[in-house]
Amino acid sequence: MPTHRREFIRKLTLGGSALATGLPVFATAPNEEALAHSAQMLEQTPSFNMCGYAAPKLDVVRIGIVGLGMRGSDAVGRLAYIDGVEIIALCDKYADRIAGAQKTLAAVNRPIAKEYSGEEGWKALCESNDIDLVYIVTPWSLHTPIAVYAMKNGKHAATEVPAALTLEQCWELVDTSEKTKRHCMMLENCCYDFFELLTLNMSRQGLFGDIVHAEGAYVHDLSTGWLFNKKAYADMWRLKENIGKNGSLYPTHGLGPVAQCMNINRGDLMEHLVSMSTGDFSLAPLAAELSAKDQFFQPFAGKNYRGNMNNTMIRTVKGKTILIQHDVSTPRPYSRIHLVSGTKGMAQKWPGPAKIAFGHNWIKPEELKSLEEKYTLPIVKHIGAIAKEVGGHGGMDFIMDWRLIDCLRNGLPLDQDVYDAASWSSIVPLSILSTQKRSRTIDIPDFTRGNWKKNQPVNLTLEGGATTGVRTDKPALKM
Numbered sequence: 001m002p003t004h005r006r007e008f009i010r011k012l013t014l015g016g017s018a019l020a021t022g023l024p025v026f027a028t029a030p031n032e033e034a035l036a037h038s039a040q041m042l043e044q045t046p047s048f049n050m051c052g053y054a055a056p057k058l059d060v061v062r063i064g065i066v067g068l069g070m071r072g073s074d075a076v077g078r079l080a081y082i083d084g085v086e087i088i089a090l091c092d093k094y095a096d097r098i099a100g101a102q103k104t105l106a107a108v109n110r111p112i113a114k115e116y117s118g119e120e121g122w123k124a125l126c127e128s129n130d131i132d133l134v135y136i137v138t139p140w141s142l143h144t145p146i147a148v149y150a151m152k153n154g155k156h157a158a159t160e161v162p163a164a165l166t167l168e169q170c171w172e173l174v175d176t177s178e179k180t181k182r183h184c185m186m187l188e189n190c191c192y193d194f195f196e197l198l199t200l201n202m203s204r205q206g207l208f209g210d211i212v213h214a215e216g217a218y219v220h221d222l223s224t225g226w227l228f229n230k231k232a233y234a235d236m237w238r239l240k241e242n243i244g245k246n247g248s249l250y251p252t253h254g255l256g257p258v259a260q261c262m263n264i265n266r267g268d269l270m271e272h273l274v275s276m277s278t279g280d281f282s283l284a285p286l287a288a289e290l291s292a293k294d295q296f297f298q299p300f301a302g303k304n305y306r307g308n309m310n311n312t313m314i315r316t317v318k319g320k321t322i323l324i325q326h327d328v329s330t331p332r333p334y335s336r337i338h339l340v341s342g343t344k345g346m347a348q349k350w351p352g353p354a355k356i357a358f359g360h361n362w363i364k365p366e367e368l369k370s371l372e373e374k375y376t377l378p379i380v381k382h383i384g385a386i387a388k389e390v391g392g393h394g395g396m397d398f399i400m401d402w403r404l405i406d407c408l409r410n411g412l413p414l415d416q417d418v419y420d421a422a423s424w425s426s427i428v429p430l431s432i433l434s435t436q437k438r439s440r441t442i443d444i445p446d447f448t449r450g451n452w453k454k455n456q457p458v459n460l461t462l463e464g465g466a467t468t469g470v471r472t473d474k475p476a477l478k479m
Contacts, residue, residue, distance in 0.1 A: 029245075029432045030167045038445050041171045048178040050417050051265065051448065051455040055156065055183060057411035064089035064131040064155075066122045066146055068097040069234060071160060072137035076101045077475030078392050078401050079135070080108045084409050084468050091116035091125045094234070108473035126150045133408065135187075136160060139237040144169040151182040158185045158404060161252045163421035166429050167445070170422035174447050177418035185404065185414050186421035188256035189392075190336060192399040194380060195354045196257040199340050199347040201375045201460060202356075203261040209344030211262050216254020217325035217337040217350070223282060227328070228290055228297065236300070243303045246277050247432030248312045248326045252424045254336050255324050256416075261340050262320060265419045265448050266455040269317045275431035276439045277307030282329050305329075312431045314444070324427065378462045379403060386470055406468040415458050422447040 030038070061084060065076060068090060079085055087110060090101045095117045102112055116125045122142070126134055126149045134150035136143055136159040144164045147157035163186040164170045177184040190196060203211060226232045227239040241249060262268055283305035291301035308329050314322040325337065335350040345358040355362045356371065363371075376384075383402050387395030407414050426444060434442045448455065 029247075029436050030429050034167050038167045038171060041175070042445055042449060044449070046178055046449050046451065047175075048181060049448075049451050049455070050177050050181075050183070051419060051451060052413045053181065053183070053417070054411045054413050055181070055408070058132050058408050060084055060086055061405050061408050062086045062088045062130055062132045063135055064091065064116075064125045064128070064133070065101070065135045065137065066091040066116075066125060067137035067139075067142075067160075068092040068094075068101045069137070070232075073097070073101060073104065074392060074397070075135060075137055075401070076104045077108070078390060078398050079405075080105055080110050081390055081398075081471050081473070081475050082402055082405050082468060083471060085405055087113050088131050089114040089116060089125050089128065091121045093117065093119060093121070104475065108471065108475055122146050123149060126153045126155060131155055133158060139234070140165055140241060141237075144173060147184055148172055148176045151176045151180045151184060154180070154182065156183040156185075156408065158183075158187055159421070160187050162186070162250065162425040162428055164425040164428075167426060170426045170445075170447065174418050174422050183408075183414055184418040184421055185416050186252065186256075186424065187400060187404075188252050188416060188420075188424070189397050189400045190253045190338075191256045191260060191416065192403065193257070193394070193396040194384065195347075195349045196338060196396075197377050197380055198354075198372060198375055199338070200257070200261050200458075201377050202347065202371070203340060203342070204457065204460065205375065207345060207358075207371075207375075208340060208342030208347065211320060211340060211342045213321045213323075213339075213341045214258035214262060215323040215325075215337045215339035216251075216256075216258050217327075217335055218250045218253045219325060219327045219332050219335040219337075221331050221334075222328040223286060227283070228286060228300075230296065239300065242283060242306045242328070243300075245432055246304075246306045246310075247275055247429075247435045248310045248324055248427055249306065250326055250328070251312065251324045251427040251431070254338070255322065255424050255427060256420070257338055258322060258340060259420070259424060260415075260458055262316065262322070263457050264316070265417075265423060265452045266457045267452065268320065269446055269448075269452045270314050270322070270423060270444045271317045272441050272443050273312055273314045273427065273430055273434060274439050274441050275310060275312040275434035277310040277435050280305040280307050280329075282308060307435075310431065310435065312427060312434075314427070377460055378466075379460075382462060382466055390470075390474060402468060402470070406465045409468055410465040412465050413459065419447045419452075 090113045133156045143159045150157040287300045290297040309327040312324045339348045387398040390398045392398045
């Protein structure tokens with residue numbers, strides 16, 4: 001084994017003796033074999049650079065949607081509202097969900113879609129020859145398997161977050177996308193929220209100077225209303241994801257927007273991280289309380305749940321830092337934080353209203369309004385009002401979907417590529433490893449394998465696109 005590969009593995013496995021002391025081995029924490037595989041992938045020359053890649057134009061984007069639960073059912077309505085789209089196929093483990101999605105299509109005068117169901121119905125959908133894009137809205141564990149299978153069968157893949165749960169899966173997405181020249185976009189909708197897009201443009205225009213530090217989060221109390229709700233996530237899968245894994249399990253909502261502001265993978269690179277979690281002070285007690293009243297919850301009692309709050313600090317090659325927080329089990333107001341701080345100023349939202357400062361004090365509301373008018377991006381001016389009308393987290397879901405379809409129809413590069421999907425998602429297993437090893441420093445692989453030095457920042461204009469319209473039949477969305 002070459003010396004530099006051994007050194008890479010040694011740094012990632014520092015503290016490995018802890019494994020012999022009886023500490024739990026978490027399902028997504030990379031082991032030595034996974035780290036060795038990652039080191040080997042780093043040494044390989046990319047077969048193709050997907051950053052900035054423009055796939056051949058698709059006049060009509062034929063879509064197969066896999067997963068029709070809470071997020072998936074709304075995705076059907078949003079995508080059905082976009083011109084240049086045909087929803088060819090619907091797939092879910094549960095057939096009754098397909099029937100509900102068919103009603104959504106009928107309500108907006110869309111034709112009936114093909115139906116695929118069962119545990120592996122998604123494989124037949126990916127193998128069909130009448131689909132261009134597989135849109136994946138399933139439990140996390142299926143994101144990578146379906147995306148990889150879709151690309152290998154000649155389809156572009158768009159997957160909900162996180163795109164991968166392990167280092168091996170991150171590399172599998174990268175390797176498959178490069179070899180097939182099929183897009184793999186993680187559907188990080190928060191990159192398309194209105195203030196996030198505003199701060200992205202202001203960052204590009206230099207208003208904040210050199211970005212020094214950024215913060216993002218997913219602080220959302222899911223405990224009673226979602227995690228322990230029998231009628232929320234099918235088979236209680238989201239609750240199960242919080243058992244035996246202690247780290248930043250859902251980092252990309254906070255990380256994605258600030259990573260774009262800092263040109264991560266396009267001029268800078270996340271280099272290493274440290275991660276620390278509190279103990280669990282609420283999930284295990286809640287499981288015990290519920291199991292005493294209801295036999296249904298007994299399998300969830302006595303388990304090791306993730307800590308309430310996780311803090312993951314990332315340092316980039318250029319010496320900048322990013323703080324990512326994750327807490328889904330304490331009673332705090334919803335927050336994604338979204339803080340961008342530079343040598344000339346800063347922006348912040350979540351919790352509370354959006355704020356911008358160029359000194360010790362926040363600027364006045366009228367000044368903020370003036371900046372919004374000047375620096376609002378063309379995409380927001382073009383589709384923002386319609387997005388708010390259609391809905392989906394205030395409109396950002398629809399902006400994301402419309403932009404994806406417009407890029408595919410016009411043969412434009414996507415705003416998020418497979419390297420973003422892999423690097424942002426890699427924080428999940430790497431934070432678990434760092435937390436497990438008493439917050440040891442963990443290297444973050446360069447999934448671009450050196451191309452970050454020449455990759456260009458995301459194109460913020462509508463040049464070459466904006467040819468995709470919307471229909472008059474408005475869907476009824478829940479979120």
